[in-house]
Amino acid sequence: MQLIYQLGIPMSNAVGMLLRQIVLQKGIPFEMKLPRTAPLTYGSLTKEQFDKEIEKGMSDVKAGRVYSADAIEAEMKRDFGI
Structure with a gap:
């Protein structure tokens, strides 16, 4: 979240950008995985x-x-x- 603030992007815009990328790429635009260790x-x-x-x-x-x-x-x- 710090990067979003540093870029001056309102949270609502960042969420909108993420949702557009999900539609365009037909999936989550980044890798998601659980940490190796707790x-x-x-x-x-x-x-x-x-x-x-x-x-x-x-x-x-x-x-x-x-x-x-x-x-x-x-x-x-x-x-x-x-």
Whole structure:
């Protein structure tokens, strides 16, 4: 959706364009498939896997690969008008 906003295309126009392409191509104009793996959930992890994921997160924090809540809020306002 971010691309639609960046292009300045109203959502209603984007939907209309998609529907026209479905008619012209007699089908969905792009490949649709399920993801190969499901997103990680706490209940699906073993203790070792959970500990590894936590360690990855802690490494990001230690390396400064973090975003403040203010930065995230500003980005959402800029990109989505939220």
